[in-house]
Amino acid sequence: MRDFYDIVVVGGGHSGVEAAFSAHKFGLSVALVSKSKKSLGRMSCNPSIGGLAKSRVVREVDALGGVLPRAADMSAIQYRVLNRRKGPAVQSTRAQCDRKKYELSVQKILDENSDVAIIEGSASELIIEDGKIVGVVLSGGERIGAEAVVLATGTFLGGKIFIGDVEYPGGRIDENAETGLSESLKNMGLKILRFKTGTPPRIDGRTINYNNVRIQPGEEDYVPFSFDTMVKIPVDEQVPCYITYTTERTHRIIEKNLLKSALYGGKIVGIGPRYCPSIEVKVEKFPHHPRHIVFLEPEGLDTDEFYPNGVSNSLPEEVQLEMLRSIPGLEDVEMTKPGYAVEYDVVDPTQVLPTLELRDYRKIFLAGQILGTSGYEEAAGLGLLAGTNAALSVLGKDMITLPRYASYTGVMVDDLVFRGADEPYRLLTGRSEFRLLLREDNAWLSMLEVIPKSVFYVLAPENYERYERWRKDIERVKVFVGNTGLSSKQAETLDVPGGTKLADYLRRPDADWKKVLDMFSEISSLEEIPARTFRIEMKYSGYIARQLSDARELRKLEFLEIPENFNFLKIGLRSEAVEKFFRKNPRNIREASRIPGITPSDIAVLVGAIRKMFNDKQ
Ligand SMILES: Cc1cc2nc3c(=O)[nH]c(=O)nc-3n(C[C@H](O)[C@H](O)[C@H](O)COP(=O)(O)OP(=O)(O)OC[C@H]3O[C@@H](n4cnc5c(N)ncnc54)[C@H](O)[C@@H]3O)c2cc1C
The missing domain is CATH 3.50.50.60 (FAD/NAD(P)-binding domain)
Known part of the structure; x- marks a missing residue:
């Protein structure tokens, strides 16, 4: 070392x-x-x-x-x-x-x-x-x-593990x-918060009753995550997951033992994830839900262990087993590891x-x-x-x-x-206001556009070269479809009036891409990944253009300054927004929009009021 x-x-x-x-x-x-x-x-x-x-x-x-x-x-x-x-x-x-x-x-x-x-x-x-x-x-x-x-x-800083009333220091089990x-x-003077998360018990797949659960097979038509590993697994070589549901009995067991759970017994002070709640929270917060979905997911090829996704909890071990056995398909299940919560x-x-x-x-x-x-x-x-x-x-x-x-x-x-x-x-x-710009298919293009070449080239030189080529290919095809009108024969095949612009045809929701690809080698010569991006960008071009323009507008607005001593009262803001703006005293729209609890419509009201003030002065 x-x-x-x-x-x-x-x-x-x-x-x-x-x-x-x-x-x-x-x-x-x-x-x-x-x-x-x-x-x-x-x-x-x-x-x-x-x-x-x-x-x-x-x-x-x-x-x-x-x-x-x-x-x-x-x-x-x-x-x-x-x-x-x-x-x-x-x-x-x-x-x-x-x-x-x-x-x-x-x-x-x-x-x-x-x-x-x-x-x-x-x-x-x-x-x-x-x-x-x-x-x-x-x-x-x-x-x-x-x-x-x-x-x-x-999760290791000050990590503490909880299983029912058992509690000990740990970042992860063992x-x-x-x-x-x-x-x-x-x-160093840093402000430290305390959060918590949890994981479900693991179960022995050999003890699942597969007759009582629904199979969820893999799929054929997907794009692997990495362009370096574009080999797909045939669907019959993929391993299935299974679906089952909690029952009223499951919920009764949890309710009866709620105070024995580390979460409800007052042991855990850390805040858990609202969007990934434990089964205790789901049962307590949504009493009107008669059942909650549970995915049974294999942990690997060389193990019998399964991960029952949906029942993370911090109940005592014996209650976890009783709860599991109240779920169809898990009537005789054996638990290999208990679920637990960790606070950190x-x-x-x-x-x-x-x-x-x-x-x-x-x-x-x-x-x-x-x-x-x-x-x-x-x-x-x-x-x-x-x-x-x-x-x-x-x-x-x-x-x-x-x-x-x-x-x-x-x-x-x-x-x-x-x-x-x-x-x-x-x-x-x-969480994103530009969802249509943040698709799976165009991450490569977005990164190419926003990461400086000097950095991109160091991180992934081959990708940079490949993406530049793809970007140019898409640009070339966009110019081609913009400049190409359909001949009367092509228009007839595609069932549209003669002279229709190819680009306009491709923007139609019912565009027949198979026929278009057969007709125009300029389009069908695109490689698979840029072809997918091109197709989506054509089909949703109207919406994408609007989001791009909103993004540009927002970038301009972010630097709009809020005048000193600006009076947030009586401009039509909600009282919560007025209170927060006075308290935080944002200097510009960027700062204002990032105050927790401030909504896009609060920002629209504020921007309108500042613009009006400037216009009135002129
Ligand atoms: C019980 C549990 C349940 C979770 N449930 C989910 C879930 O359902 N879905 C989900 O998406 N995510 C879940 N997560 C979160 C997910 O595991 C983490 O968000 C993710 O692993 C975080 O990655 P990380 O690199 O920040 O930390 P970790 O993956 O936790 O890795 C931290 C690493 O740092 C090491 N380390 C820590 N301190 C030191 C030190 N001082 N010196 C040297 N090494 C150190 C640890 O040994 C560990 O290898 C769960 C995590 C836990 C623990």
């Missing part, structure tokens, strides 16, 4: 791995401090990647040469496309992975493609001299010097928590800049669950950004940020940094 690295990344989970992998590409010396080499890339909860909004982040990470999409493809055992019948803005790919193979794939990618030094140990303190980071101390007392540090410690580093961060420290994310660097301590970057997020994909997106910026800051170059209109990672950073987090933050499509 050397005693100095340009960058030290603490934590080898999904964010730490991306941070180290992206940082090393800049030719810097990078160390990844991990409690254990074997746990690098471990999935704490369910072995699945993707899903709503998250799948777009996976593709953003892939565009920039990240690890998670490749590892997901290398270990996938089933793919599905969610919302297939809905529009492209909400369609998303989800892969069920082999848990063990996933972490081995992460380790293989890191090992074979980087010279990141893996240091086994626990970082217990940051060394700050004259307000500057100079390194970290490991729990054994060893010091490692660093010019920049990325903290990606997940893995120790880290307390020293939490203290170090508090001593989070650094209030409003203390970091959009580059993920701490506002008050330069060259310390934060990523993943330590910043208040929940989810592998969220962690990976933030890790890649933090690692890239750590490298750029060491090199004295301009750091990058990701705009909301071009990236879900950007939406997440913006929400966290400006609005903060009052519960574990997960990405949802509803």
